[in-house]
Amino acid sequence: MKFKAVLFDLDGTLVNSLIDIADSINKVLQERNFPTHSYEVINDFIGSGLRNLVTKALPETHKDEATIESTFQAMMTNYRENCTNKTIAYDGIMELLDELKSKNIKLAVLSNKADELTKKIGLTLFPDYFEIVMGLKSEATKKPNPAAAIEISKDLGFSTEEFLYVGDSGIDMQTAKNANMHAVGVLWGYRPEEELVTEGAQSIINHPLELLELL
The missing domain is CATH 3.40.50.1000 (HAD superfamily/HAD-like)
Known part of the structure; x- marks a missing residue:
């Protein structure tokens, strides 16, 4: 063999894992009054790690390092608790x-x-x-x-x-x-x-x- x-x-x-990932990032975006994304769009964000996903999900006007980092940490907190839900x-x-x-x-x-x-x-x-x-x-x-x-x-x-x-x-x-x-x-x-x-x-x-x- x-x-x-x-x-x-x-x-x-x-x-x-699409639904759990999408639900977590959308919840964090919504809490910050940023636009959320469909499952289809978030599907295209997956593959290069959650930090990269967060960067892609943020509005173009809010991709500064401080916003990326704070959103990423919030995403991690939420996703850590919910990553096996669905x-x-x-x-x-x-x-x-x-x-x-x-x-x-x-x-x-x-x-x-x-x-x-x-x-x-x-x-x-x-x-x-x-x-x-x-x-x-x-x-x-x-x-x-x-x-x-x-x-x-x-x-x-x-x-x-x-x-x-x-x-x-x-x-x-x-x-x-x-x-x-x-x-x-x-x-x-x-x-x-x-x-x-x-x-x-x-x-x-x-x-x-x-x-x-x-x-």
């Missing part, structure tokens, strides 16, 4: 994880979401599957920087070439390419197929269980 481990993105790949695993994910575990494939999560929130969601929804659940610890290591992915590969004891990297965004495909992992783009997430292909997807899947064919 060529691939011995799978590294998953979180939002848009394992879980649909966030659910996508159809087929639990079955996929069961199959991978039965084959002794090592599993890990890497997200651009803050580390504490990634761990809370990952370990709440998937308590018995992942060897490592890692979120963003510093802006310097944000995906597509491959440093965290390479760290995970070392911790699990496999070369990066032995990993499938599964994600729903161009940033994920870039991360996989930068880490020398096999880039698998998923079509049930937040980004279109064109973006995944353009950014280097080596495989495209329409349903979680299709990942098993790559093994």
Whole structure:
């Protein structure tokens, strides 16, 4: 078996977290008398961390550093309490994880979401599957920087070439390419197929269980 481990993105790949994220940022925006956004618009903001999402969500006239920081802190406070209210695993994910575990494939999560929130969601929804659940610890290591992915590969004891990297965004495909992992783009997430292909997807899947064919 060529691939011995799978590294998953979180939002848009394992879980649909759009509603919880949107509800939190819109509540904070509303409290500050700023315009709120539809789920469709916030969908396009997801992928580069919550601070970046906050920056995109603020009005153009209020993107100064002080406003970004205060809004981000308020968003974190709200989202920390509500990040698992309506966030659910996508159809087929639990079955996929069961199959991978039965084959002794090592599993890990890497997200651009803050580390504490990634761990809370990952370990709440998937308590018995992942060897490592890692979120963003510093802006310097944000995906597509491959440093965290390479760290995970070392911790699990496999070369990066032995990993499938599964994600729903161009940033994920870039991360996989930068880490020398096999880039698998998923079509049930937040980004279109064109973006995944353009950014280097080596495989495209329409349903979680299709990942098993790559093994």
